[in-house]
Amino acid sequence: xxxxxxxxxxxxxxxxxxxxxxxxxxxxxxxxxxxxxxxxxxxxxxxxxxxxxxxxxxxxxxxxxxxxxxxxxxxxxxxxxxxxxxxxxxxxxxxxxxxxxxxxxxxxxxxxxxxxxxxxxxxxxxxxxxxxxxxxxxxxxxxxxxxxxxxxxxxxxxxxxxxxxxxxxxxxxxxxxxxxxxxxx
Amino acid sequence: xxxxxxxxxxxxxxxxxxxxxxxxxxxxxxxxxxxxxxxxxxxxxxxxxxxxxxxxxxxxxxxxxxxxxxxxxxxxxxxxxxxxxxxxxxxxxxxxxxxxxxxxxxxxxxxxxxxxxxxxxxxxxxxxxxxxxxxxxxxxxxxxxxxxxxxxxxxxxxxxxxxxxxxxxxxxxxxxxxxxxxxxx
DNA sequence: CGGGGGAGTTAAGCTTCCTCAACATTCTTG
DNA sequence: CAAGAATGTTGAGGAAGCTTAACTCCCCCG
Numbered sequence: 001x002x003x004x005x006x007x008x009x010x011x012x013x014x015x016x017x018x019x020x021x022x023x024x025x026x027x028x029x030x031x032x033x034x035x036x037x038x039x040x041x042x043x044x045x046x047x048x049x050x051x052x053x054x055x056x057x058x059x060x061x062x063x064x065x066x067x068x069x070x071x072x073x074x075x076x077x078x079x080x081x082x083x084x085x086x087x088x089x090x091x092x093x094x095x096x097x098x099x100x101x102x103x104x105x106x107x108x109x110x111x112x113x114x115x116x117x118x119x120x121x122x123x124x125x126x127x128x129x130x131x132x133x134x135x136x137x138x139x140x141x142x143x144x145x146x147x148x149x150x151x152x153x154x155x156x157x158x159x160x161x162x163x164x165x166x167x168x169x170x171x172x173x174x175x176x177x178x179x180x181x182x183x184x185x
Numbered sequence: 186x187x188x189x190x191x192x193x194x195x196x197x198x199x200x201x202x203x204x205x206x207x208x209x210x211x212x213x214x215x216x217x218x219x220x221x222x223x224x225x226x227x228x229x230x231x232x233x234x235x236x237x238x239x240x241x242x243x244x245x246x247x248x249x250x251x252x253x254x255x256x257x258x259x260x261x262x263x264x265x266x267x268x269x270x271x272x273x274x275x276x277x278x279x280x281x282x283x284x285x286x287x288x289x290x291x292x293x294x295x296x297x298x299x300x301x302x303x304x305x306x307x308x309x310x311x312x313x314x315x316x317x318x319x320x321x322x323x324x325x326x327x328x329x330x331x332x333x334x335x336x337x338x339x340x341x342x343x344x345x346x347x348x349x350x351x352x353x354x355x356x357x358x359x360x361x362x363x364x365x366x367x368x369x370x
Numbered sequence: 371c372g373g374g375g376g377a378g379t380t381a382a383g384c385t386t387c388c389t390c391a392a393c394a395t396t397c398t399t400g
Numbered sequence: 401c402a403a404g405a406a407t408g409t410t411g412a413g414g415a416a417g418c419t420t421a422a423c424t425c426c427c428c429c430g
Contacts, residue, residue: 002228003295004203008386008417010296015387018189035408043187048388050409055386067395067408082360085353098308108305110188111195115296118360123283125354130330137322137329144322145315168270169310175267175303193387193416200417220378233418235379240416252378252425 010115012061017083017114018042019052020061023070024080033070087113089125097131195300197246202268202299203227204237205246208255209265218255272298274310282316 012020022041026033035053039046053070056062061076072080087109094105116124131138163169197205207226211218220238224231238255241247246261257265272294279290301309316323348354 003292004199005228006292007199007296013386014189014192036406043190044387045389046408047390047410052387078356078360081356085356089353089357094305094308098305098312100305100308104302104304107188107191108300108302111192111300112297115293115300117289117293118357119289120279120283120285120293122354122357122361123279123285125348125357127283127330129348130333135329135333137326141322141326144320145312148315148320163310163314168274169307171263171266171270172274172303172307172310175263176307198416221376229417230419231378232380232420237417 012059012079012114014111014114015052016056016059016061017079019049019056020072020076020080021083023062023072024077024084027072035070038070082118083114086116086118086121089121089128090116093124093128097128197244197264197268197299199296199299200237201241201244201246202264204234204241205257205261205265206268208247208257209262209269212257220255223255267303268299271301271303271306274306274313275301278309278313282313 019038019042022038023033026037026041030037035046035049039049042049053062053064056076057064060073061079062070062072064070090109090113091105094100094108095102098105100108131142204223204227207223208218211222211226215222220231220234223238224234227234238247238249241261242249245258246264247255247257249255275294275298276290279285279293280287283290285293316327
């Protein structure tokens with residue numbers, strides 16, 4: 001059982017995904033992406049950028065000549081777009097459907113955007129779109145959902161279709177308090 | 186804008202989360218967790234385990250004496266439980282609500298379980314529970330949802346409540362094909 | 371009770387991603 | 401057009417997580 005090891009074998013790491021997004025966004029904003037722009041956009045040193053660019057170039061995701069501007073290759077462009085789409089989809093689901101605060105949603109989306117498979121993201125988009133549409137069943141559902149209390153209630157076996165045996169909520173709620181403390185501290 | 190840098194500052198890394206889960210699960214299965222057990226459970230070398238245990242001990246998540254068994258501290262126990270809960274919640278949401286195949290859902294859950302905030306997970310649990318319940322609005326919604334075609338349809342501005350400007354689905358679907366090819370190859 | 375063998379640890383080395391300091395290049399401006 | 405300011409690159413070094421190889425420890429069996 002070592003799915004977990006594939007973490008390091010993803011197409012791009014968390015850092016790489018953000019470098020690609022930075023290049024794409026700078027390109028759009030200012031028409032070009034230079035080392036210094038990327039460095040300040042991401043808050044890393046220029047030397048860090050230089051070495052990451054080398055690595056991205058090796059993977060065929062960007063092209064970059066010494067002292068020149070950085071360009072995304074088609075593969076890099078696709079990856080950047082996909083990651084960006086994921087982030088938007090995830091963020092909107094978290095805020096608009098789950099009702100999680102902006103700040104939390106953005107941070108979570110940023111952490112997982114590059115890890116969620118396109119397959120999952122596209123289904124998440126579908127669910128979010130449908131729930132946001134004016135379909136009668138969607139509106140009725142949301143209304144019922146919003147007006148239902150947040151507690152799990154009874155947790156005798158089978159009381160909850162998800163938790164099943166022990167209350168999963170307990171271990172989560174316990175830690176939300178801690179997170180709030182940390183944020184406040 | 187450097188939320189993205191907090192990736193490296195999470196309470197535990199992906200590896201650490203899985204070491205903790207391994208200890209918890211071995212403890213439950215066999216009553217104790219030894220270095221060799223952990224190593225074979227995770228598919229890493231024993232020396233890798235030794236050094237990771239040192240690091241986890243420094244963080245106060247486990248206790249371990251030379252040549253002895255490994256124990257979770259209360260903090261480690263909590264973290265292990267929370268990660269495990271997250272994984273279950275996420276997996277069930279992905280398979281049962283989004284209808285994503287088991288294999289994909291498991292892998293995605295494994296990748297993000299330690300990154301999703303408890304706040305998001307608890308809301309995800311709430312949504313999943315409610316949708317799985319026999320509440321009339323939930324049942325009606327699911328039925329309508331299941332019988333709606335998967336296409337986005339029109340993507341003129343404002344046609345889709347989520348995509349808004351360009352079709353996010355396009356960049357995602359494009360990559361699903363590629364992923365399928367890779368899996369088949 | 372003294373080996374032998376398995377369990378565990380240490381040591382050295384690799385990769386990724388970052389840092390700072392020094393050096394190289396290019397741009398700009400007098 | 402040349403000097404200094406901006407910009408970019410190189411190099412050395414560090415932390416995290418892994419690896420393999422070699423060593424140490426513990427325990428059980430004859």
